[in-house]
Amino acid sequence: MVMKTIMSEQRGFTASSADAEYLLTHPVPSRSVIPLILSLFGVSLVSIIGLVMLTLVSMEGLTEDNFKQRVKTAFNIEMIRQQGILQEYSYWDEAHQKLIVEPDEDWAKDNLGAYLQETYGIDLVWAFTSDMQPVMTLTDGEQVMISASELQLSDLQTLVQAAVDSDMPHIVSGYREFFGTPYLVSIGMFLDEDEMQKRSDGTFLLFAYRLDDHKIQRVRDEYLLPGLRFSTVNNGEQSDSAKVSLYNSQGVSLANLNWDTVSPSDKYFVRLLLPVVLIFIVMALLTWRLLVGEYANRQLYSSHLIDMATKDFLTNISNRREFYLRANHEISRSHREQTSLALLMMDLDHFKKINDSLGHSAGDDVLAEFARLVQENIREFDIFGRVGGEEFAVLLVAADLAKAEEIGERIRRVIGEYAFPSLSGSPLQCTVSVGVAVWDGEEALDRLMVRSDEALYTAKDNGRNRVSVA
Numbered sequence: 197m198v199m200k201t202i203m204s205e206q207r208g209f210t211a212s213s214a215d216a217e218y219l220l221t222h223p224v225p226s227r228s229v230i231p232l233i234l235s236l237f238g239v240s241l242v243s244i245i246g247l248v249m250l251t252l253v254s255m256e257g258l259t260e261d262n263f264k265q266r267v268k269t270a271f272n273i274e275m276i277r278q279q280g281i282l283q284e285y286s287y288w289d290e291a292h293q294k295l296i297v298e299p300d301e302d303w304a305k306d307n308l309g310a311y312l313q314e315t316y317g318i319d320l321v322w323a324f325t326s327d328m329q330p331v332m333t334l335t336d337g338e339q340v341m342i343s344a345s346e347l348q349l350s351d352l353q354t355l356v357q358a359a360v361d362s363d364m365p366h367i368v369s370g371y372r373e374f375f376g377t378p379y380l381v382s383i384g385m386f387l388d389e390d391e392m393q394k395r396s397d398g399t400f401l402l403f404a405y406r407l408d409d410h411k412i413q414r415v416r417d418e419y420l421l422p423g424l425r426f427s428t429v430n431n432g433e434q435s436d437s438a439k440v441s442l443y444n445s446q447g448v449s450l451a452n453l454n455w456d457t458v459s460p461s462d463k464y465f466v467r468l469l470l471p472v473v474l475i476f477i478v479m480a481l482l483t484w485r486l487l488v489g490e491y492a493n494r495q496l497y498s499s500h501l502i503d504m505a506t507k508d509f510l511t512n513i514s515n516r517r518e519f520y521l522r523a524n525h526e527i528s529r530s531h532r533e534q535t536s537l538a539l540l541m542m543d544l545d546h547f548k549k550i551n552d553s554l555g556h557s558a559g560d561d562v563l564a565e566f567a568r569l570v571q572e573n574i575r576e577f578d579i580f581g582r583v584g585g586e587e588f589a590v591l592l593v594a595a596d597l598a599k600a601e602e603i604g605e606r607i608r609r610v611i612g613e614y615a616f617p618s619l620s621g622s623p624l625q626c627t628v629s630v631g632v633a634v635w636d637g638e639e640a641l642d643r644l645m646v647r648s649d650e651a652l653y654t655a656k657d658n659g660r661n662r663v664s665v666a
């Protein structure tokens with residue numbers, strides 16, 4: 197409501213009352229809020245980067261665990277596959293006949309040998325008796341002779357016993373070392389095809405494949421385990437860097453499996469970081485622009501409002517209210533400091549005629565021009581205001597009667613001699629009457645105004661265009 201009043205009094209200012217209303221309900225933000233908001237952006241950015249890092253690092257752990265699980269699963273499947281092949285042969289009466297009862301080298305080579313090696317990667321086939329005497333031995337598809345003592349070199353005995361003790365089909369698997377090389381081994385008892393039980397002779401069949409680079413490459417490709425590497429362990433110790441180790445039945449590590457997992461933090465961090473940082477920078481810049489722009493608008497608007505409240509829109513000098521405020525302040529100060537003051541009250545002569553003959557707007561121009569001329573002829577610290585329609589007042593600071601008369605006379609002369617520009621073409625002549633009153637050192641502003649007003653009327657009564665003293 198206050199704003200609306202000011203707006204209607206101070207015509208000419210372009211802001212609407214809705215704008216003023218908005219300003220009142222949205223106070224100008226303090227500039228210190230801007231760095232605060234930007235710091236919040238910074239903190240959020242750091243938190244998001246931290247969160248992304250944390251997510252990626254935990255993903256890294258998951259990826260590592262996941263890969264390890266897949267490697268173990270792959271080797272378990274390999275074992276089961278080997279057991280499946282072994283089972284087919286251990287149940288096959290003809291195989292028992294040709295490998296144990298009447299060993300037939302040609303049959304063995306045709307039905308096991310190269311065929312098993314090429315199709316299933318089986319490098320080693322042994323058929324042996326319950327007292328671990330080898331009957332038929334095929335290595336790399338070829339029949340070779342191998343002694344019982346060589347067979348006993350490994351901890352094969354445990355595996356043999358486990359096969360005997362296990363349930364049907366009496367097949368077990370494990371990792372064993374033969375001739376200094378780790379192998380994936382499956383041992384099964386020969387079973388009777390018709391009776392579906394252990395044969396009375398307690399004979400065994402062993403299938404194994406060598407864990408070499410070639411095998412690991414196959415596992416790598418088949419089970420989609422990129423980067424899987426293999427190394428044998430000579431001293432039986434698990435290597436520090438090994439991610440999965442293959443142990444024999446005594447818990448001795450025979451081989452180490454390693455791989456290079458792609459680290460999500462390495463792979464995605466930079467890719468994620470860049471857009472996140474960019475988005476934050478853009479957001480921070482936009483916020484900065486909005487806040488700074490808004491702040492500047494509010495400042496501008498505030499200064500406009502102050503102008504509207506204190507200045508006369510036509511002449512740009514103090515309005516009545518502001519004149520009273522400043523003049524009262526000056527009287528208090530003069531009272532304290534015991535200095536002199538004088539008041540000039542001025543009124544343009546026959547101003548109505550200008551309005552009537554040339555129009556209100558021409559009258560406005562004369563008023564504005566009059567104010568400018570007066571302003572030029574008083575001192576900077578004098579208080580000048582429009583106190584009525586065509587009535588003006590100047591409070592002369594530290595001025596005695598002589599000084600006040602001198603200034604009043606100067607104004608009267610300047611106005612009288614001035615050719616006011618006019619739209620009609622020919623310049624206008626105006627005169628002004630001035631009433632002077634010197635402050636008595638005690639009186640209030642109203643009283644001083646009344647006395648100078650009376651002096652002004654005396655000037656008017658005495659023929660205008662003159663300076664009268666109260």
Ligand SMILES: Nc1nc2c(ncn2[C@@H]2O[C@H](COP(=O)(O)OP(=O)(O)OP(=O)(O)O)[C@@H](O)[C@H]2O)c(=O)[nH]1
Nearest residue numbers: 543544545546547548549551556557559560585586
């Ligand atoms: N153009 C214009 N005229 C105004 C404004 N304020 C007051 N007036 C006019 O000023 C005139 C004052 O007339 P009067 O009070 O009769 O005084 P005067 O014609 O100046 O005659 P004296 O003062 O007796 O010399 C009136 O016509 C008012 O309308 C204003 O802001 N603009």
